[in-house]
Amino acid sequence: MLELASISNLANLTPAVIGEAASAAIPAAVPSPEFAWAGLILLLPAISAVLCGVCAAMGVKNKLPGAITAVALLAAFATTLSLFLKMPQDAPRVIHLFDWVAFAWTGQGATWTSFLAPFSLYVDSLTLLWMLFVTGLGSLIAIYATEYMEADVGKGYARFFGSVSVFLFAMGSLVMGGNLILLYLGWEGVGLASYLLIGYFYSKPSAVAAAKKAFIMNRIGDLGLALGVFLIWMNYGTVEYDALFKALAAGGEGATSEWSKAAIPYCLMLGAFGKSAQIPLFVWLPDAMEGPTPVSALIHAATMVTAGIYLIARTFPLFALEPHALTVVAIVGCATALVAATIGMAQYDIKRVMAYSTVSQLGYMFLGLGVGTTFGAVYHVFTHAFFKALLFLCCGAIMHGMAGQLDLRKMSGLRNVKGFGVISWTFLIGCLCLAGFPFTAGFFSKDSIIAQAFASGNPTFTLLGWIALFTAFLTAYYTFRVWFRVCGGPTKYEPGDEMHGHGDDHGAHDHGAHDHGGHGHGGHGHGGHGHGGHGAHEWHPHGPRLAINGVLLLICAGAILAAVPSYLGEMQHQPNWVETMVSHSSAAGGIPSHDHAGGDHAAHHALSFTGIADVHAATSVVASAAGILGILVAVFFHLINRGAADRLRAALLSNGLTRWLPLALENKWKVDEIYHVVFRLPAWVLGHVLHAVDKQIIDGVVVNGTARLPAELGRLFQPLYNGALQGYAATMAGGIALIAAWVFWIWMQGG
Amino acid sequence: MNTATIASMEHSMFTLSGTTLAATGAQTVNAALLVSALLFAIGLVGFLSRRNMIIMFLCTELMFQASALALIAFGKVHHDLSGQVFVIFILTVAAAEAALALGLVVLLYRRRETLDSEAWSELRETA
Numbered sequence: 001m002l003e004l005a006s007i008s009n010l011a012n013l014t015p016a017v018i019g020e021a022a023s024a025a026i027p028a029a030v031p032s033p034e035f036a037w038a039g040l041i042l043l044l045p046a047i048s049a050v051l052c053g054v055c056a057a058m059g060v061k062n063k064l065p066g067a068i069t070a071v072a073l074l075a076a077f078a079t080t081l082s083l084f085l086k087m088p089q090d091a092p093r094v095i096h097l098f099d100w101v102a103f104a105w106t107g108q109g110a111t112w113t114s115f116l117a118p119f120s121l122y123v124d125s126l127t128l129l130w131m132l133f134v135t136g137l138g139s140l141i142a143i144y145a146t147e148y149m150e151a152d153v154g155k156g157y158a159r160f161f162g163s164v165s166v167f168l169f170a171m172g173s174l175v176m177g178g179n180l181i182l183l184y185l186g187w188e189g190v191g192l193a194s195y196l197l198i199g200y201f202y203s204k205p206s207a208v209a210a211a212k213k214a215f216i217m218n219r220i221g222d223l224g225l226a227l228g229v230f231l232i233w234m235n236y237g238t239v240e241y242d243a244l245f246k247a248l249a250a251g252g253e254g255a256t257s258e259w260s261k262a263a264i265p266y267c268l269m270l271g272a273f274g275k276s277a278q279i280p281l282f283v284w285l286p287d288a289m290e291g292p293t294p295v296s297a298l299i300h301a302a303t304m305v306t307a308g309i310y311l312i313a314r315t316f317p318l319f320a321l322e323p324h325a326l327t328v329v330a331i332v333g334c335a336t337a338l339v340a341a342t343i344g345m346a347q348y349d350i351k352r353v354m355a356y357s358t359v360s361q362l363g364y365m366f367l368g369l370g371v372g373t374t375f376g377a378v379y380h381v382f383t384h385a386f387f388k389a390l391l392f393l394c395c396g397a398i399m400h401g402m403a404g405q406l407d408l409r410k411m412s413g414l415r416n417v418k419g420f421g422v423i424s425w426t427f428l429i430g431c432l433c434l435a436g437f438p439f440t441a442g443f444f445s446k447d448s449i450i451a452q453a454f455a456s457g458n459p460t461f462t463l464l465g466w467i468a469l470f471t472a473f474l475t476a477y478y479t480f481r482v483w484f485r486v487c488g489g490p491t492k493y494e495p496g497d498e499m500h501g502h503g504d505d506h507g508a509h510d511h512g513a514h515d516h517g518g519h520g521h522g523g524h525g526h527g528g529h530g531h532g533g534h535g536a537h538e539w540h541p542h543g544p545r546l547a548i549n550g551v552l553l554l555i556c557a558g559a560i561l562a563a564v565p566s567y568l569g570e571m572q573h574q575p576n577w578v579e580t581m582v583s584h585s586s587a588a589g590g591i592p593s594h595d596h597a598g599g600d601h602a603a604h605h606a607l608s609f610t611g612i613a614d615v616h617a618a619t620s621v622v623a624s625a626a627g628i629l630g631i632l633v634a635v636f637f638h639l640i641n642r643g644a645a646d647r648l649r650a651a652l653l654s655n656g657l658t659r660w661l662p663l664a665l666e667n668k669w670k671v672d673e674i675y676h677v678v679f680r681l682p683a684w685v686l687g688h689v690l691h692a693v694d695k696q697i698i699d700g701v702v703v704n705g706t707a708r709l710p711a712e713l714g715r716l717f718q719p720l721y722n723g724a725l726q727g728y729a730a731t732m733a734g735g736i737a738l739i740a741a742w743v744f745w746i747w748m749q750g751g
Numbered sequence: 752m753n754t755a756t757i758a759s760m761e762h763s764m765f766t767l768s769g770t771t772l773a774a775t776g777a778q779t780v781n782a783a784l785l786v787s788a789l790l791f792a793i794g795l796v797g798f799l800s801r802r803n804m805i806i807m808f809l810c811t812e813l814m815f816q817a818s819a820l821a822l823i824a825f826g827k828v829h830h831d832l833s834g835q836v837f838v839i840f841i842l843t844v845a846a847a848e849a850a851l852a853l854g855l856v857v858l859l860y861r862r863r864e865t866l867d868s869e870a871w872s873e874l875r876e877t878a
Binding site: 721722723724725726729730733 | 795799802807869871872873874875
């Protein structure tokens with residue numbers, strides 16, 4: 001126990017160091033034109049996107065687009081790596097590439113007001129950390145996708161890789177951009193790429209619906225971000241990070257009003273919650289699994305959805321200014337973590353379980369930001385990027401080999417199926433990381449978040465810490481539920497609905513089952529038996545080949561090695577590498593240092609009952625216990641005694657008092673339905689009312705009514721034109737008589 | 752309507768008007784205008800109430816002559832012979848027109864075997 005405590009200590013910030021870093025102001029940026037080649041990180045994916053577009057236009061019928069993208073992304077990764085190695089990280093560097101948005105005008109009193117957003121890069125250690133895993137995982141997943149998407153060669157292949165390249169360009173601009181306008185450009189760009197890729201199988205209505213849902217949900221968040229950027233410009237007169245941090249350090253000169261200053265973090269928060277799928281905007285992410293699995297792994301697990309965490313980490317000084325902003329972030333994050341974990345427990349579609357798990361882990365990251373450990377949040381982003389990408393890629397490989405099967409009730413014991421060994425064991429590593437098994441990467445990063453919640457001494461945060469611990473237990477349970485069901489137990493499987501019709505169960509038919517569309521393509525080397533399209537009797541699962549297996553092993557290695565910074569830091573008794581990176585960036589700015597005295601004021605913390613004085617060590621022990629307990633529960637229900645899980649469900653259902661529980665979990669707490677009634681239905685009704693008003697009042701009365709008036713008047717006199725000669729004559733005589741009478745009347749008046 | 756009645760009417764009108772015109776001249780003009788008005792009214796009523804095209808044509812002739820009479824009367828009032836000159840022209844034109852109109856009526860009759868003007872009511876708005 002003592003040894004465990006001492007090792008786990010390293011998972012956590014050495015409080016004094018963080019305090020020191022926090023008290024130091026964010027250093028002023030150094031203009032560094034000599035690093036202009038860093039622009040290649042943005043340029044290469046952009047070139048690749050254009051080339052993929054050319055390939056699509058020319059109808060290239062081979063894997064060229066995939067190769068172009070993989071090479072471009074690898075080159076971008078190499079550029080990032082060399083930037084990381086060559087650039088001194090003592091101060092942020094601003095690399096001005098070219099002028100982009102530049103307005104200046106005279107306002108009242110002939111003072112000059114300007115709006116400047118040059119196309120420049122703001123590179124500090126936070127940027128580098130983010131870009132390393134974005135480009136690294138991006139290129140690995142692109143390589144994986146060259147094999148995974150091969151059924152679409154000549155069809156959507158170029159479109160797919162073009163969208164991936166667009167995504168990498170946008171993500172680069174989001175993370176590396178030197179001002180909030182570039183961040184916004186990237187923010188919208190990744191949203192577009194996400195939309196294009198979720199809707200990749202555009203002939204499938206559910207994919208189109210999911211794409212629209214993701215886009216619209218993100219629009220709501222983007223509104224918040226746009227307002228936040230505007231308020232920042234209004235209050236501080238700049239959108240460039242460097243100038244903004246200077247203005248903040250100077251006390252925010254030129255601020256217009258208190259409320260607009262206070263609103264900034266809440267607006268930014270809304271943007272972050274939309275992009276990172278937090279309550280109340282989390283429902284789009286599980287549906288986004290309609291996209292091809294490499295996209296789920298890259299965009300909807302590892303990189304894009306962490307943009308919200310990046311945004312808050314980057315603008316952390318603004319959040320630190322407003323007393324309640326971070327508490328709101330913490331509460332929302334924790335609530336999301338719990339709700340998504342409970343939903344994940346009851347899903348049968350393994351990809352969907354992973355999607356809810358992503359939402360839940362993102363909740364942890366926001367909790368970390370909220371309780372003030374930007375290091376914990378960023379470290380969890382970093383480790384999560386690897387192990388969640390790994391888990392998704394494993395799900396994708398299973399799906400690829402099992403003709404689209406994703407239902408964990410229909411697969412079992414895949415570890416013994418030929419060709420699925422690599423998948424099963426790398427899957428296990430990913431699951432261990434996600435479950436927070438001791439000494440894995442996920443364990444260190446998750447514990448640093450939970451420990452900080454307890455260490456802060458704030459009663460609200462302590463409660464959130466307990467919820468986070470409970471969620472850790474749930475996480476371990478649902479993760480191993482998947483692994484034991486799919487890879488453990490007796491070997492038994494049936495192919496997915498790409499073999500025979502559509503699945504009939506409610507849980508599985510609405511996911512991206514057509515994901516890889518492997519119908520009758522011959523490139524798999526299966527000696528005689530074609531897989532797919534030849535009837536169920538001839539069907540055999542096929543294991544992945546080199547590209548998929550290799551990438552799985554590499555990312556698995558990454559997931560394991562993500563823990564290394566923690567070990568190294570512990571051994572050298574200094575903050576670990578990630579922590580140093582974070583503390584040298586704007587993410588450390590404004591953290592009140594007294595929050596970090598937690599480790600030292602031993603005696604009283606919420607976990608004192610463990611008998612361990614250090615709160616971080618105590619958290620590690622308790623969280624490990626929670627994780628292992630979750631795994632043990634999963635062992636019982638899903639490995640040893642699978643019938644028990646069904647019996648438990650039946651028992652809960654038969655009891656009137658507990659009946660709601662399994663139903664609520666399986667139906668995802670009915671959040672979609674609630675949104676439908678609360679938001680969509682009123683909007684629908686309002687839309688139809690306005691449509692009716694437009695049709696009946698505007699079109700009917702005003703426009704067509706005016707047009708009808710002359711016709712109706714004409715119809716009034718129409719009987720006069722009856723064709724009878726006497727009729728015409730009488731009309732004429734009457735008219736003359738009227739004129740005569742009139743003249744006579746005038747004459748009488750005048751006379 | 753005998754001359755005595757007309758003379759008495761003219762007399763009464765003259766006494767009412769009380770103008771400086773010579774009594775006999777004014778009486779003649781008033782009588783002529785009255786005849787003209789009556790002729791025109793008869794012609795108009797006939798035109799509006801009858802459907803026989805020849806009768807209708809005769810009615811138009813009546814209105815025509817009524818206006819000619821009015822011209823002569825006004826010519827006398829203004830001591831201008833133009834009114835009478837016009838009437839000579841009108842008579843000539845009326846003769847030509849009468850020939851033409853009767854010819855038309857005959858043609859129309861040949862088409863429909865009837866003189867009823869209702870047979871020619873195609874020229875109308877159909878709802």
